[in-house]
Amino acid sequence: MVARIVVAGGGIAGLGAALLLARQGYAVDLVERDGPPPENLEDVQEWRRPGAPQVRHPHMFLGLFRHLLHTRLPDVHADLLAHGVDEVDMTAPPGVEAPADATELASFGSRRATVEWVLHRALREQPGVRVHHGLSVREVVVEQGRVRGVRVDGAVIDADAVVDATGRRSPLVGAFTKEMEESPCGNVYHSRFYRLLDGVPKPPTFLVPVVFAGGAGFGGGLYAHDNRTFAVVFARLPEDETLGRLRETGAFEAAADAVAQFEPWLRPGHAEPIGDVVPMAGLTNSWRELTPETPSGYLPIGDVLCTTDPVLGRGASFALAGAAELSDLMEQHGADLDAVSAGLRAHAERTIRPWYEDGVHDDVERTRSWRATVDGLPEPPAALPPAVLTALAGQQDHGLWERAQLRANLMASPDSLDTPEVRERLDAVLATGWEPPVLSPGPSYTELTDALAAHGG
Numbered sequence: 001m002v003a004r005i006v007v008a009g010g011g012i013a014g015l016g017a018a019l020l021l022a023r024q025g026y027a028v029d030l031v032e033r034d035g036p037p038p039e040n041l042e043d044v045q046e047w048r049r050p051g052a053p054q055v056r057h058p059h060m061f062l063g064l065f066r067h068l069l070h071t072r073l074p075d076v077h078a079d080l081l082a083h084g085v086d087e088v089d090m091t092a093p094p095g096v097e098a099p100a101d102a103t104e105l106a107s108f109g110s111r112r113a114t115v116e117w118v119l120h121r122a123l124r125e126q127p128g129v130r131v132h133h134g135l136s137v138r139e140v141v142v143e144q145g146r147v148r149g150v151r152v153d154g155a156v157i158d159a160d161a162v163v164d165a166t167g168r169r170s171p172l173v174g175a176f177t178k179e180m181e182e183s184p185c186g187n188v189y190h191s192r193f194y195r196l197l198d199g200v201p202k203p204p205t206f207l208v209p210v211v212f213a214g215g216a217g218f219g220g221g222l223y224a225h226d227n228r229t230f231a232v233v234f235a236r237l238p239e240d241e242t243l244g245r246l247r248e249t250g251a252f253e254a255a256a257d258a259v260a261q262f263e264p265w266l267r268p269g270h271a272e273p274i275g276d277v278v279p280m281a282g283l284t285n286s287w288r289e290l291t292p293e294t295p296s297g298y299l300p301i302g303d304v305l306c307t308t309d310p311v312l313g314r315g316a317s318f319a320l321a322g323a324a325e326l327s328d329l330m331e332q333h334g335a336d337l338d339a340v341s342a343g344l345r346a347h348a349e350r351t352i353r354p355w356y357e358d359g360v361h362d363d364v365e366r367t368r369s370w371r372a373t374v375d376g377l378p379e380p381p382a383a384l385p386p387a388v389l390t391a392l393a394g395q396q397d398h399g400l401w402e403r404a405q406l407r408a409n410l411m412a413s414p415d416s417l418d419t420p421e422v423r424e425r426l427d428a429v430l431a432t433g434w435e436p437p438v439l440s441p442g443p444s445y446t447e448l449t450d451a452l453a454a455h456g457g
Helices: 012-022 041-046 063-072 074-082 112-124 243-247 249-257 260-266 315-333 337-374 386-393 398-408 420-431 445-455
Strands: 004-008 027-032 087-089 106-109 129-133 139-143 146-152 155-158 161-164 177-184 188-196 210-213 219-224 229-236 271-273 278-280 284-290 298-300
Touching: 004 012, 004 146, 012 027, 012 112, 012 129, 012 161, 012 315, 041 112, 063 074, 063 106, 063 315, 063 398, 074 112, 112 129, 146 161, 177 337, 188 243, 188 249, 188 260, 219 260, 229 243, 229 249, 229 260, 243 249, 243 445, 249 260, 249 445, 284 337, 298 337, 315 337, 386 398, 386 420, 398 420
Parallel strands: 004 027, 004 161, 027 129, 161 298
Antiparallel strands: 087 106, 139 146, 146 155, 177 284, 188 229, 188 271, 188 278, 210 219, 219 229
């Protein structure tokens, strides 16, 4: 019998798992190394999360995340909407009425801290949960091949199962890892958050982010978030020290001023910064396989098993999907924790592994293109990726639109566009003389580096 479960890690995977398991009747101890969230949402920007540096960067919450929230944690979903999160209806392009049989599809942009703040609110009201802030899980306690608890700072918390949601740097998984694949994402991020001043219209939330570059030596965008906040982010090659100056506040602002698409929200008197420029480096796509000797009751979810490039916005969806799958498996198998563990691994292999491989491929291609630009070489010949071309052509054909959006929002497999029907529809659109619009009108790499050089400092 499984009575008490320890959930290690208080990010989206851990918070989601703790809520879902407690609502099934399990006694749950959530152990989180960082401090608790502030009482008021107005103070969430100051919530320090050294254990989760990604919180300080922009986030897209894709259709899969929104679908799981809406169906599995509807009270949390409603509370997010009540606290300033705006959803985006993705069933049809802007200004186009969706067919009556269109698949429901929505996403939203929000600060990661806001989403976790709302999850914590639900957890505080949930019977059967004890939350331990400021403690780190150091080790899984194992006896005769079964989990018996976790060792935290100077103590042991007894448990029948341990959900490892401590992320890609899990201190626990190393003891049970058979092999690990890693592939560099090939980028470093520099982000800053802003808040719109009164009376300034919000950035568009449909085509989020307001992307301005891709395949031209660097990338970036402006992301609309909750409560009139937004974030600007630049991505560069790790070895590109010319753009490494983006870590400096003045240089970052000079670069942002060089992007014409940002001007409506960054012009004087329209927004104010609500945080410093924050870097994020050392990013990898990673995949872990566990040993056959992994103890019964050790249940890893989220980034512990797989990480993907944050620019793709997939990690939060995979985290919540892992929590939902764990909940389903516990309901199905109960005390048979070996079956639960096998089910989690099968879920990861079936539904997440293809996206991991897709992300590795995309990162390799983007890095190759960026390096050619930075080195002053002719950019490798490349057409628009099929998923992007299909999404753009979908503004002419709703069938293409729906298929492309389901894939982009992780509600269809990576190869779901590789079908005769999709190719025929796409050929039909192209045969009309339609051409895809320019996605990245500027600035060029040279224009951006010139803006930094003119800034001086």
